[in-house]
Structure formats: C-alpha cells, structure tokens
Amino acid sequence: MRWLLLLLGMAAAQPRSGTQDMSRELQAMQADDSANPGMLWMQEGEALFQRREGLAGKACADCHASLAGVAARYPAWDPATAAPIDLAGRIQQCRAERQQAAPLPRESEPLLALTVFVARQSRGMALAPPADPRLAPARARGEALFRQRRGQLNLSCAQCHEERAGLRLGSALIPEGHANGYPQYRLEWQALGSLQRRLRNCMVGVRATAPAYGAAEYLELELFLAQRGAGLPVEAPAVRP
C-alpha cells in the first residue's frame, strides 16, 4: 500500500505538458507539419539562417551546422555579459557581434522565425537546464517571482499553474504552464509568439504591470520554468489554444 502511494506521489510530481490536455484535433494539428502553422515561420527561419547578413557578410549557416539539442539547454549563462541569456537573446547577440548586422528586436517576425528554426532542431529532446551554479541565484529569483502575488487580482503564477492546475478558469482548462513548446503558435494570437509574450499575457491578465520585452524578470522566470519542466520533450513550434 505504501509503495503504491509513493508511486502515485511520483506520478503526480512528473511535469505534464500542455499538449496532453488539448483536444485531439489540436494535438493532431501540432503533430502534423503540414497543418502546424508554426512551420510557416520555421520555413522563414530556414531561409534567414542561410542568408548572409551584416558587415561581416556571414550567414548563420556559415558557422553552425546542426543546432540539435541547443534549445533544450537554454536559458544558459553568458560569460560575456555575466548574466543569463535565452535562445532569442543568444541569436540577437550572435547577430550583433559575429554578423555585425542590424539588431532584431524581441518579438519581431525574423527573430521569432530564427528562434523557431533553431528550437525545432531539438524537438523531442528532453528539457535539460544547465546545472551551472552561476545560474542558481537568478533561478531562485525566478521561483520567487513565480510565487509572488501580483496585480490588481493579487494572484501569483503558482496559485493557478500549481495549486489549480487541471481545474478550469471559465471554460478553459488551467495547464501546468510548462515552457517546452516555445516559440509557440497560439490560436488566440493567430501568430507565433515567444515565452516572454506568453508571460506578459498572464501578467496583463491579472492586471499587473508587465515589464518590457527582454527584462531581467522574464529571464529569471524562464530559468525557473526550464527547471520546473525539466525532462519534458521540446515541442517547438507547439500549438496552443
């Protein structure tokens, strides 16, 4: 009896991807590359990856062959800036320093396209956040942000996505809120968007002030979310309602 309870406890501790709670139709849409609209951005990203840009006259493809597994490891520690950096941030950095090209703003179509092109190469691989001790303080701040009540509704991320995960908010099922499918195509947006856009979405939802894209708070939350969803397969580009 005791081992059964232990087993049940372990099963509950496993993170549950939002995909498992979607309708069969949406799951099929995500799984089928000819129906998943994220693949349109993916195609765009593939073209951008091959294009020579900037003063250095280099394309991403001139240096990088396969980037399989990369998206599963981000956010990572960036020694140059002595701060955590996410995948989109790394692409921005590479573009500025190695290609010496005009910066791509966060949430711009070309940056989303490049990010999804890189992220998709890790599809199916388990989220494996780096154990770098330099990331630990930021990750801890991320967890504190996750549990901090905010906004006029005075709600924390954890109150919905941990305590009430699996229940309903109106007609919508509250998912555990794992970050394994970004950039993702959200039907509500009718577009591809980043994890930062999704976080912003929730902050606006509880009527809190959302920091600007690229702010340290998002990076800290992203770090914590990667740790929280460790082991889940990368699904980018995921489709979500």
Next chain:
Amino acid sequence: MARVLLNLPRSAAKGAVIEIRTLIMHPMESGFRPGMNGSILPRDIITRFRCSYNGEEVFRAELSPAIAANPFISFTTVATESGTLSFTWEGDNDFRQTETRDIAVT
C-alpha cells in the same frame, strides 16, 4: 511572397483519391477590428482560393472575414493523369500568389 506549405503526394495510382493540404501565411484582417489608435483596420483577407489540375479547375473556395489568419485548406481530388497542379490565392490589396506542384500518375 507569403510563405506556403503544400502537402500532396508526388505520385499516385491512376484513379486514386489524393488528399491535398494547403497552408498560407496571411493576416486575414477582418475589417471590423479597431487598431491601436481606435480607428478600424482596413479589411485585408484572401477572398478566393483555386486549384487547377492541368488547367482544369478541380477545387475553389470563397473565403470570408470570419476565417482565421494563416488559412488551412484541405481537399481531395482524383489522380487522373500526370501533370501539374496549380494553387492560386487571391485577395484584397491585389494579393495574388500561385504555387505549382507536379504529380506523376501511374
């Protein structure tokens, strides 16, 4: 040029029913939504989709403002002879895009 995803078999047996799936990147702005400054965003949608098989129209769809962005259209046709399938999307602001795919029928 808008990005397009086309999924159809490269070859098929004569008389077989083939499934064709198309997805095109398009905002499908309905013409009813207010923009950031409160004024109505002008309508910008795809109004018509056509597929012809060796010049003969085999499928046509009229699209309306209620259809979501990046419209996905799936339909079937019968593989009659080897040749070319051509897909054309037309819409507001002189939007027009044509893609072609060859099919071998045995």
